[in-house]
Amino acid sequence: ELKVEQNPLFLSMQEGKNYTIYCNYSTTSDRLYWYRQDPGKSLESLFVLLSNGAVKQEGRLMASLDTKARLSTLHITAAVHDLSATYFCAVNRDDKIIFGKGTRLHILP
Amino acid sequence: DADVTQTPRNRITKTGKRIMLECSQTKGHDRMYWYRQDPGLGLRLIYYSFDVKDINKGEISDGYSVSRQAQAKFSLSLESAIPNQTALYFCATSPGPYTVLNRGWQETQYFGPGTRLLVL
Numbered sequence: 001e002l003k004v005e006q007n008p009l010f011l012s013m014q015e016g017k018n019y020t021i022y023c024n025y026s027t028t029s030d031r032l033y034w035y036r037q038d039p040g041k042s043l044e045s046l047f048v049l050l051s052n053g054a055v056k057q058e059g060r061l062m063a064s065l066d067t068k069a070r071l072s073t074l075h076i077t078a079a080v081h082d083l084s085a086t087y088f089c090a091v092n093r094d095d096k097i098i099f100g101k102g103t104r105l106h107i108l109p
Numbered sequence: 110d111a112d113v114t115q116t117p118r119n120r121i122t123k124t125g126k127r128i129m130l131e132c133s134q135t136k137g138h139d140r141m142y143w144y145r146q147d148p149g150l151g152l153r154l155i156y157y158s159f160d161v162k163d164i165n166k167g168e169i170s171d172g173y174s175v176s177r178q179a180q181a182k183f184s185l186s187l188e189s190a191i192p193n194q195t196a197l198y199f200c201a202t203s204p205g206p207y208t209v210l211n212r213g214w215q216e217t218q219y220f221g222p223g224t225r226l227l228v229l
Binding site: 009033041042043044045048088090095096097098099100101102 | 142144149150151152153154157159165167168199201217218219220221222223
């Protein structure tokens with residue numbers, strides 16, 4: 001059974017700091033997704049990672065994938081308040097897309 | 110107009126009632142999904158469908174049923190609602206299948222706005 005674990009589940013950080021969210025998964029997969037959800041809103045796709053060593057960047061967010069370690073990271077550089085949201089990773093296994101519990105990120109001005 | 114729409118957006122019902130949540134999409138995607146979101150639990154997959162004749166159970170299908178009436182429509186039913194089905198329900202779509210040519214870049218899911226369901 002595929003399990004997806006994120007940590008931390010809650011993160012409060014100061015603006016300007018760097019931090020990393022981790023996503024571990026339990027069985028092999030070749031597709032990993034990162035989503036953002038603002039309070040009371042739907043989910044928005046951030047990244048799709050397809051292969052070992054894949055790295056994608058958009059603004060202050062950078063995602064990477066290590067399929068051998070079954071680990072993806074979402075790195076936040078010089079955080080700004082607008083990045084406050086809940087971030088989910090999700091993994092595709094046999095066409096089922098299973099989500100982690102999410103990391104609630106609160107960035108203090 | 111939104112590409113993925115859900116109706117109703119909010120619903121209050123009583124235990125034992127039958128309720129249907131509807132999802133429509135104009136993206137032309139073959140794949141559609143239903144998830145529920147509970148605080149602290151993330152999203153859990155209920156059912157998914159890869160075309161009109163294909164229905165698959167997800168992680169938590171008990172107490173739910175679905176109907177894929179057309180490529181663009183995927184409905185979720187609660188035959189006899191119970192309070193622990195109170196949650197936020199999301200429909201999602203994605204193109205498929207994955208191919209070497211598209212490299213999966215389109216393969217991300219596109220989510221509807223959600224339906225808040227309260228079962229009393």
